[in-house]
Amino acid sequence: MTHTSPTVAMTDRDFEQVVLCRDPGAGLESVIAIHDTTLGPSLGGIRMRAYPDPDAAVADALNLAQAMTYKAALAGLALGGGKSVINADPTAPNRRELLTAHARYINSLAGRYIPAVDMGTTVTDLELVGQYVPRVSSQRRDPSSFTAQGVVAAIRAAVRVSEDTSLAGVRVAVQGLGHVGRLVVGLLTREGAQVLVSDIDARPVAAVVAETGATAVPIDDVLVEDVDVVCPCATGGVITEPVLEQLKARYVIGAANNVLADAPGLADQLAQRGVIHVPDFVANAGGLIACEAEIRGGDTDLADRVEGIGTTTHELLQRAGAERRSTVAVAVELAQARLDQRRAQRPYFATR
Ligand code: NAD
Numbered sequence: 001m002t003h004t005s006p007t008v009a010m011t012d013r014d015f016e017q018v019v020l021c022r023d024p025g026a027g028l029e030s031v032i033a034i035h036d037t038t039l040g041p042s043l044g045g046i047r048m049r050a051y052p053d054p055d056a057a058v059a060d061a062l063n064l065a066q067a068m069t070y071k072a073a074l075a076g077l078a079l080g081g082g083k084s085v086i087n088a089d090p091t092a093p094n095r096r097e098l099l100t101a102h103a104r105y106i107n108s109l110a111g112r113y114i115p116a117v118d119m120g121t122t123v124t125d126l127e128l129v130g131q132y133v134p135r136v137s138s139q140r141r142d143p144s145s146f147t148a149q150g151v152v153a154a155i156r157a158a159v160r161v162s163e164d165t166s167l168a169g170v171r172v173a174v175q176g177l178g179h180v181g182r183l184v185v186g187l188l189t190r191e192g193a194q195v196l197v198s199d200i201d202a203r204p205v206a207a208v209v210a211e212t213g214a215t216a217v218p219i220d221d222v223l224v225e226d227v228d229v230v231c232p233c234a235t236g237g238v239i240t241e242p243v244l245e246q247l248k249a250r251y252v253i254g255a256a257n258n259v260l261a262d263a264p265g266l267a268d269q270l271a272q273r274g275v276i277h278v279p280d281f282v283a284n285a286g287g288l289i290a291c292e293a294e295i296r297g298g299d300t301d302l303a304d305r306v307e308g309i310g311t312t313t314h315e316l317l318q319r320a321g322a323e324r325r326s327t328v329a330v331a332v333e334l335a336q337a338r339l340d341q342r343r344a345q346r347p348y349f350a351t352r
Contacts, residue, residue, distance in 0.1 A: 005055075009062050017112070018062070019105060026101035027094050028086065031058050033065035034113055035081040038339045038346075041111055042082025043137060043291060044068040045118025046102065046129070050089040057087040063236075063258050068288070071281040073335035074312060077292050082113040090120035099125050103132035111135055116291045117142060119178075119235075137294050143287030146302070148183035150286025150309040151255050154278045155188075155229055157310035158251050158317060168192030171227040173217070173249070176234025177204035180255040180284075184233055185212050198222035199234070224248060232256040236280075244269055253278040260328070267328035271320070278313050279331045285309055 006018040019032040034042045044065060051057040061083050069081025086102050088095075099121075106115055106129065117126055117138035130136040137143075152167075159170055170193045174185050177199040185208050188195050195214040198221070199205050205216050223230050223238060224246040232238050236258035244266060252259070252275060259280050260266040270277045286306040293302050320330045 006058055006062065013062070013066060015062065015065070017109075018058070019109070020058070021102065021105040023101040023104075026097040027088070027092075028098050028101040029054060029057070029088070030084060030086040030098075030102045030105065031061040032084040032105060032109065032113055033058075033061040033082060034109070035062075035065040036069040036339065037080035037082075037112060038342050039069075039072060040078040040080055041114055041135075042068065042080035043072070043114040043116060043288065043295070044081065044083035045116045045138075046099075046121045046125070047083065047085045047118040048088055048090045048095075048098070048120030049085065051085075051087050054087060057085050061085045067257055067281045069339070070279075070332060070335040071285045071288055072292075073338040074282055074331060075285040075289055075309075077288065079114075079288070079292055083118070084113065084115065086120075095125075096128065099128050100132065103129040107133045114295060116287075135295060137291035140294055141290070142179060143290040144179035145183055146290035146306050147180045147255055147284050147287035148187060149303070150289070150306045151180070151184050151231065151233070151253065151283050152187045152191075153286075153307050153310035154283035154313040155231070155251070155253050157313040158253055158276055158278055159228060166191050169194065170229065172196070172229040172231050173222050173225045173227045174198070174214075174231045174233055175219075175222045175238065175254070176232065176256065177201075177208050178233070180287075181231075181233030182208050184231060184255065185214050189214060196222065196225050196227060229253055232259050237261040239266055239270075241266070241269075244273070247273075247275065249275070251276045251278075253283050254280065255284040256280060257284065263328060264326075267326035271324075271326040276317060277327050278316070279328050281335075282309065282312055282316060282327075282331055285312075 017034040021030040064083035072079040114135050126138045130139050173196040189212040196217045197214045198219045223243050226248045229251040230249040232254035240261040293299050320327045
């Protein structure tokens, strides 16, 4: 697989800073990507994952950091976009050493990157990182429940035909039953939706089926089931050309970051086929909204602000529909407009 090199990405995609970290003593290979700090310090999770090669780790960090810029801008937060990845198996025995070494690199950035929890890391890990870095999110709570609430708000806003329509009878296929997916299933079934579920791990499938009455389906079928909504809550890149060919759902709305294998191309194809796609950086912003509240120290109206993802979704879909453009193109344009407006207010950035 080929990936964009950091040097190309820095100019082509306006990255401010990409840090490649190595600490042979601790066994650390990690990347910290800061995409844009126009709106505020960058905030994004620390992902721990064994990548097939170092370039794949860099590519993931870059893509995720860029999406965080758009996510913060569209959620109206005074935050920039950043992300970091540790290229290691999350079950590695030297986890503590890896996180400590990575934390020291984060600290060297003097607050330009605020870490949070992500795939492969936990609230306990962030407490450890917090011993070395003054400003850390996800130390107090896991943001997943807020992410799940926002995803369901986005689904409700997209599928409802009137203000009072609930999700009763709506058929949803959820891929991935981790921190977010299992909570999404709980919220959906509580509203009377008919939910199909799948996970590569049989244990959460059995638990979720028992808890919620959802129906398990094979992992290869979940995205192409005959449902109203496909809700990817596992890894990114799962909406591919072959999946699109077989897609029966009218809506694609989930938590998984960078869900389209080829973002601009597949977003256009989805729009041309009349599939309503809410970009992940809109639908999954609930966790970021909660992380921002945590570092600011104020939870007032948090649930309402996460619910506001429904309003953002509604406005985005209206505009994309009226302009006959993909939701990704419109959402990126809206985020970019907020960044440009802020830069125009700050002479230092005006020439960028
Ligand atoms: P997680 O690691 O807890 O859960 C992921 C689940 O997906 C696991 O149960 C795993 O077994 C399953 N899975 C992996 N590959 C699969 C496949 N091919 N088919 C079916 N199941 C598969 O992760 P999470 O925290 O629940 O996050 C899910 C997604 O949402 C990720 O892409 C993450 O980046 C994104 N996200 C999460 C949050 C959050 O608050 N946790 C916020 C924003 C975005």
